[in-house]
Amino acid sequence: MRTIKKIHKAEYRPIADLITYSPMPTGSIQMIDPFLFLNHHGPQKYPPNNNGLPFGPHPHRGMETVTFILDGDIAHKDSGGHKSVIESGGVQWMTAGSGLIHAEVSSEKFKKEGGDLEILQLWINLPAKYKMTEPKYFGFQKDQIPAISLDEGRIKGQVVSGKLEETAGAFNTFTDVNLATLNFEEGAKLELSIPSEHNIFFYVIKGEFEVNGNPVKALNLAEFNNDDEKLVIEARAESILLFGHAKPFDEPVVARGPFVMNSMEEIDQAYSDFQAGKMGKWSE
Template structure:
């Protein structure tokens, strides 16, 4: 079995949104996307004081892709124009398929704004192929206790979607995406296989990793070469996001909140949104 090695390492560039600490490894210099993995915002880690304004993501539209949010610390309130509402706590996830069009809001619940506390969130965008870009919107919110975990000699793999070592993720991906986050003790290793022909995503949120002969520090994205497997070793306690997906051999045209296959489809998305066909999302107070 051939092992993947690191071909390049990309820092997450600092791009704060108001008082929200934000780092973005992709898109960035030298990396527009990692196959189907289009975008990652790493918010925090930071501690909000009491009587804060909370997260700033009021109602906004999306079409043509999926958003996956990992809540490492803090809480996140979601509402959307398809009628979904939830408050997800630390250790939980949100998986939203924008599909043909949705308006959603992701804000801090009232209790967090009143009391403050630690906050760290990872927001990932995953592409959809043309055949699914106009699929019906859907939303899945899962608390920490609903995320299956697999222990492996000093590593804990939190399975969001896909299968690994007999465990099955909390969400059934429309496109067969494997996604999870992994907490690794210092000196421990974890191996992922069945990667032939897949786009592989690896981002270090905490600590430092040794991957295929290279050190990958905190707040860095590693791009990997071809191969059937990859072994990741923590040189200190670490947490990383790992995913893989089948390539989507189609044009990517992204503009603001929409990701389609052509400029004309982007124009149509704006026209449909302005015409009100995406609906309305109200911010929940809870």
């Protein structure tokens, strides 16, 4: 069985009135190549007439954002002309590539009525050859994402990218990144074979798992060694898992603010290009 190198507890980092846990990067882990960053917002209940999510217009270059809307919604808009409101169970995949400006706020309906909110945003690196690719955005609602049922229906999930068992994911991606969200009933069990050269991304959103004999609780990220293919996951309670794996890029990573490149010179260029308006213009 594949062994666990370390379990990392998410750090509590609220953003205004938004409950936020950050599993990565923290003081104990910088990244799990090519997975760069994860923020877990909520769960919480917003009252009527709220201000919604606080993520107004900001730029990105050199990476991708994958946003999982577990509860609530996100109104997306970017300088490439893409607009959408993705609701509970939906997923957004944005390839920043050469650069764009986007905003992620709550819909007018959510701000007026309030409601439950829980959202995860994962940043995935792009290899050097794709860092300056044309930006892209896709937002899929829950019913557009392939569903999967395992262990006689005791595990239900969504295959977001790549493959899980024989189910292909919703998004076509530049790199071979496999991502899924999985809901386990207590006692449900899943055995997987993951290529040993792939890095595993294993974040417990809710509940508790036993993974290859090790307990991993909610708001914890398990970092694995690359020493075996076998993974045995058993839920000790009703649980939700964000699960991924990918072959590492093994390239230099320089991240400053919203930009992720391979050198400091490229970061400086990104800031210059943004200030010069080369990542698009923002209009309300």
